[in-house]
Amino acid sequence: xxxxxxxxxxxxCALSIFAIVALIAIELVTHSQMTLAxxxxxxxxxxxxxxxxxxxxxxxxxFGTLVSSAVSLILAVPLAVGVAIFLTEMCPxxxxxxxxFLTELLAAIPSVVxxxxxxxxxxPLLREYVDPVLIKxxxxxxxxxxxxxxxxxxxxxxxxAIMILPIISSLTREVMTAVPHTQRExxxxxxxxxxxxxxxxxxxxxxxxxxxxxILGLGRALGETMAVAMVIGSSPTISKSLLxxxxxxxxxxxxxxxxxxxxxxxxxxxxxxxxxxLVTIVVNACARLxxxxxxxxxxxxAT
Amino acid sequence: xATTHPKSSTANRRWRWFANxxxxxxxxxxxxxxxxxxxxxxxxLVYKGAVSLNWNFFTKLPAPVxxxxxxxxxxIVGSALLLGLASLMGVPIGISAGIYLSEYGRGTKLSxxxxxxxxxxxxxxxxxxxxxxxxxxxxxxxxxxxxxGGVVLGIMMIPTVARTTEExxxxxxHSIREAALGLGxxxxxxxxxxxxxxxxxxxxxxxxxxxxRVAGETAPLLFTALxxxxxxxxxxxxxxxxxxxxxxxxxxxxxxxxxLAWAGSLVLVFLIVVSVALVRFVTTRGVLKGAS
Amino acid sequence: MGVSIxxxxxxxxxxxxxxxxxxxxxxxxxxxxxxxxxSGCGKSTFVxxxxxxxxxxxxxxxxxxxxxGGQDIYSETSAVEVRRRIGMVxxxxxxxxxxxxxxxxxxxxxxxGYRNRRVLDEVVERSLKSSALWDEVKDELKKKSGxxxxxxxxxxxxxxxxxxxxxxxxxxxxxxxxxxxxxxxKIEDLIFQLxxxxxxxxxxxxxxxxxxxxxxxxxxxxGRLVEFDSTHKIFTxxxxxxxxxxxxxxxx
Numbered sequence: 049x050x051x052x053x054x055x056x057x058x059x060x061c062a063l064s065i066f067a068i069v070a071l072i073a074i075e076l077v078t079h080s081q082m083t084l085a086x087x088x089x090x091x092x093x094x095x096x097x098x099x100x101x102x103x104x105x106x107x108x109x110x111f112g113t114l115v116s117s118a119v120s121l122i123l124a125v126p127l128a129v130g131v132a133i134f135l136t137e138m139c140p141x142x143x144x145x146x147x148x149f150l151t152e153l154l155a156a157i158p159s160v161v162x163x164x165x166x167x168x169x170x171x172p173l174l175r176e177y178v179d180p181v182l183i184k185x186x187x188x189x190x191x192x193x194x195x196x197x198x199x200x201x202x203x204x205x206x207x208x209a210i211m212i213l214p215i216i217s218s219l220t221r222e223v224m225t226a227v228p229h230t231q232r233e234x235x236x237x238x239x240x241x242x243x244x245x246x247x248x249x250x251x252x253x254x255x256x257x258x259x260x261x262x263i264l265g266l267g268r269a270l271g272e273t274m275a276v277a278m279v280i281g282s283s284p285t286i287s288k289s290l291l292x293x294x295x296x297x298x299x300x301x302x303x304x305x306x307x308x309x310x311x312x313x314x315x316x317x318x319x320x321x322x323x324x325x326l327v328t329i330v331v332n333a334c335a336r337l338x339x340x341x342x343x344x345x346x347x348x349x350a351t
Numbered sequence: 352x353a354t355t356h357p358k359s360s361t362a363n364r365r366w367r368w369f370a371n372x373x374x375x376x377x378x379x380x381x382x383x384x385x386x387x388x389x390x391x392x393x394x395x396l397v398y399k400g401a402v403s404l405n406w407n408f409f410t411k412l413p414a415p416v417x418x419x420x421x422x423x424x425x426x427i428v429g430s431a432l433l434l435g436l437a438s439l440m441g442v443p444i445g446i447s448a449g450i451y452l453s454e455y456g457r458g459t460k461l462s463x464x465x466x467x468x469x470x471x472x473x474x475x476x477x478x479x480x481x482x483x484x485x486x487x488x489x490x491x492x493x494x495x496x497x498x499x500g501g502v503v504l505g506i507m508m509i510p511t512v513a514r515t516t517e518e519x520x521x522x523x524x525h526s527i528r529e530a531a532l533g534l535g536x537x538x539x540x541x542x543x544x545x546x547x548x549x550x551x552x553x554x555x556x557x558x559x560x561x562x563x564r565v566a567g568e569t570a571p572l573l574f575t576a577l578x579x580x581x582x583x584x585x586x587x588x589x590x591x592x593x594x595x596x597x598x599x600x601x602x603x604x605x606x607x608x609x610x611l612a613w614a615g616s617l618v619l620v621f622l623i624v625v626s627v628a629l630v631r632f633v634t635t636r637g638v639l640k641g642a643s
Numbered sequence: 644m645g646v647s648i649x650x651x652x653x654x655x656x657x658x659x660x661x662x663x664x665x666x667x668x669x670x671x672x673x674x675x676x677x678x679x680x681x682s683g684c685g686k687s688t689f690v691x692x693x694x695x696x697x698x699x700x701x702x703x704x705x706x707x708x709x710x711x712g713g714q715d716i717y718s719e720t721s722a723v724e725v726r727r728r729i730g731m732v733x734x735x736x737x738x739x740x741x742x743x744x745x746x747x748x749x750x751x752x753x754x755x756g757y758r759n760r761r762v763l764d765e766v767v768e769r770s771l772k773s774s775a776l777w778d779e780v781k782d783e784l785k786k787k788s789g790x791x792x793x794x795x796x797x798x799x800x801x802x803x804x805x806x807x808x809x810x811x812x813x814x815x816x817x818x819x820x821x822x823x824x825x826x827x828x829k830i831e832d833l834i835f836q837l838x839x840x841x842x843x844x845x846x847x848x849x850x851x852x853x854x855x856x857x858x859x860x861x862x863x864x865x866g867r868l869v870e871f872d873s874t875h876k877i878f879t880x881x882x883x884x885x886x887x888x889x890x891x892x893x894x895x
Binding site: 055060066169210213217274332335 | 367374377380384388392395443444445450451454465468469470473475476478483484486490539542574620624631635
Binding site for chain 1: 694696699701723724725726727728730731733735737738739740741742750751754755801804805808
C-alpha cells in the first residue's frame with residue numbers, strides 16, 4: 049500500500065469524528081420531524097405532557113433538568129473546589145496519589161450503580177434524616193415542604209452532585225497546578241497566611257479555568273440519565289418544592305421511549321433528545337474553550 | 352511613614368488567623384464528605400452484593416418472575432459480546448484517528464478542530480447516541496439487535512481512544528521516528544511497527560479507559576440492544592447486558608431482583624475498578640510518565 | 644527606617660543536603676549588603692532564611708538565630724509577620740497578572756485589612772514613587788494589568804508592591820538578572836535611593852553590580868561564608884585565597 053493511501057485512511061478515521069456528530073444531528077432532526085412541524089417552538093413552553101391525548105409540552109422536563117442540575121452544582125462546586133484545594137495545597141505529597149485515585153474511582157462508577165445505591169441507600173437516608181431537617185429549617189422558603197417521599201428533585205440533585213464532583217475536582221486541580229510557583233511565593237513574601245496565598249495567588253489566577261470546569265460539570269449533569277431516572281420520581285409536573293417528584297429530559301426519554309404509544313409520542317421524545325443534544329454541545333464547547341484558555345491547549349484528559 | 356505604617360491591628364490579625372484555620376478545616380471536611388459516598392457505595396456493594404455471588408449467579412439465566420435461584424449469566428455474556436463488538440469498531444478507528452492527529456495533522460487547524468470536536472462529543476449524553484443509532488440501524492432493520500448495541504458503544508469509544516492515542520504518540524521523542532525513517536521502509540510500515548509499537552502500552556491503557564467507560568453504559572442500550580431474558584448471542588437479535596439488567600432489577604418489586612441488582616453492580620464495578628487501577632499502575636509506574 | 648540583621652550559627656538543610664553551614668554575620672542597617680558566590684553556594688538559601696521563605700519547602704530545615712532589629716524571627720514572631728517586615732523581590736518579576744497596577748501595589752495592604760480608599764491611594768502613590776515607576780504609569784494605574792508592563796517596569800512594580808507594606812528590610816534575589824542593561828541601571832539607581840530608608844540585602848551573580856551598589860559584600864562558597872567585609876576590601880584586597888580566585892574569575 050502506498051503511503052498516501054495509508055494517510056488517507058488515517059484522515060478518514062479522524063474525520064469520522066465529524067461524521068458521528070453529523071450523524072447524530074441528522075438522525076435526531078429526521079426522526080423528530082413530526083413534532084417539529086406540528087408544534088414548533090411552543091413545544092418547549094407547553095407544560096402539559098399527555099401522550100395518550102396527544103399533548104406534548106416539554107417544559108416540565110426542561111424545568112426538571114435545570115433544577116436538578118442547579119441543585120447538583122450548588123452542592124458539588126464548593127466540595128469539589130475544597131477537595132482540589134486540599135489535594136494541591138495542603139495534602140502531604142505521599143498521600144496525594146491515593147486520594148486522587150479515590151476521586152478517580154468516583155468517576156468510574158457507572159450511572160446505573162449510582163442509581164441503585166441511590167434508591168436503596170441514599171433516598172431512605174435523605175427521607176429519614178436530611179429532609180425533615182431541611183423542612184424544619186428551610187420550609188419557609190417553600191422549597192422544602194411536605195409531602196416527602198424521599199425520591200424527587202432534591203434526591204436527583206444529590207446523586208448528580210456526587211457524580212459530577214470528580215470531573216470538577218480533577219479539572220480544578222489541573223488548573224490550580226498550572227499556576228506557576230512564583231505566584232505563590234509572591235503572595236507569601238508579602239506576609240500572607242496560607243489561605244490568603246491560596247486565595248490570591250492560586251484561585252485568583254486559575255479562576256477562568258475553574259469556571260470552565262464548573263461548566264463542564266454542568267454539561268455532565270444536564271445529560272445524566274440513569275441515576276436521575278431512578279430517583280427523580282418520573283412525574284411530568286412543575287413544583288416549587290424540591291422534595292416533590294419531577295422529571296428530566298434524559299429521564300423521560302429513557303422511561304417512555306420503548307413504551308411510546310404513538311409515532312408522535314416517539315417523535316416528541318426524540319425532539320427532547322435533539323434539544324438535549326444542542327444544549328450539551330453548546331455548554332461543553334464553552335467549557336472546553338475556557339479550560340483550554342488556561343491550560344493552553346495541552347491535550348486535556350478526555351473524561 | 353508613621354501615619355500609614357501598616358502594622359495590622361490585633362483584630363485584623365486575629366481574623367486572618369481564624370480565616371486561615373477555617374479554610375483548612377473546610378478543605379479537609381470537603382475531602383471527607385467526598386470520600387464518604389465512595390466508601391458507602393463500596394461497603395454496600397460488598398455487603399449487599401457479595402451474598403448473591405454464587406455459582407448460580409454466573410451460570411444461570413434469570414429465574415421465572417418471583418422465583419429464586421436465577422442468575423445473570425446471559426447478561427454477563429451479552430455484555431462481553433457487546434463490548435467485543437464495540438472494541439472491534441471503536442479501537443481501530445480511534446487509534447487511526449489518533450495516529451492522524453499526531454503523525455500527519457500535528458499543529459494543523461484541522462486536527463485542532465477534530466480534537467475539540469472529540470472532546471465535545473465526549474460530553475454528548477449517551478442516551479442521545481442511543482437515539483441516533485436507533486434511527487440509523489434499529490428502524491431500517493425493524494428490530495433491536497446486539498449489532499446496534501455494539502455500534503453505539505463503539506461510536507462512544509472512538510473519541511476517547513483517539514485522544515489518548517494522540518496523547519501517547521505526542522509523548523514519544525522524535526528520535527524514534529527518525530530512527531524508523533532511517534530504516535528505508537515505506538513510511539506507514541515504520542509508523543506501525545516502530546512508532547506505534549513503542550507507544551503501545553499507553554495506547555492500550557487508553558483503550559482500556561474507553562472500554563471501562565462504555566462497559567457501564569445503560570442508556571444507549573435501552574433502544575439498541577434492548578435486553579433479553581434468555582440466552583442469545585445472535586447479532587441480529589436483542590441481547591442482554593449487565594447494566595441493563597441491573598436497571599430492570601433495581602426498579603423491580605421483588606427482593607430477589609434487588610439482591611441480583613446489587614450482585615450485578617458489584618461485578619460491574621469490580622471489573623471497572625480493576626481496569627482503572629491497571630491504567631493508573633501502568634501510567635504512573637510503568638512505561639510512561641505524565642500521562643495522568 | 645531600616646534595621647540591622649544579626650545572624651548567628653545559621654544552618655539550613657534541604658532534606659539531607661546541608662546547604663548552609665554555621666553562617667554568622669552582621670548586616671548593618673540602612674546599607675546595601677551584597678552576597679556573591681558561584682551557583683549552588685547557598686547564598687540564595689541564605690537570603691530565603693532571612694524572611695523564612697526557606698521553610699515553605701516541606702523538606703527544608705533551619706537551625707540557628709536570625710535577629711532582625713533585635714528580635715529573633717524564628718522564635719519570637721510568626722512567619723507571616725516576618726514576611727511583612729522583610730520584603731522580597733524575586734529574580735523573575737512576578738506581578739499578579741489578574742490585577743491592575745494599583746491592585747498589585749495595594750495587595751499587601753489589603754491583606755493587612757486596609758480598606759480606606761484614601762490611605763490606599765496615598766500608599767500606592769508613595770510606593771510607586773519610591774520605586775521610580777510612578778511617572779510612567781500614573782495615568783493607567785487601574786486600567787493596565789500588572790503583567791502588561793515591560794520586564795524592567797514589572798520588576799519595579801514588584802519593588803513597589805514590597806515597599807507598600809512598609810518593611811524594614813528588602814531582600815533582592817538577583818533582581819536585575821532577567822532584565823536588559825537599561826532596566827538594570829535603573830534598578831541599581833533605585834537601590835541607592837532605597838538604602839536611605841531600608842536595609843537592603845542583594846544577592847547577585849554580577850560582581851560589578853555588587854561593587855557598584857553595596858557597602859558590604861559577603862562571599863559564599865559551598866554553604867559557608869568565606870569572607871564578609873567592606874566591598875572595597877573584598878574586591879581590591881580579599882583576605883581569603885578562595886575569594887580572590889572567584890573574583891578574578893578562576894572559577895564560578
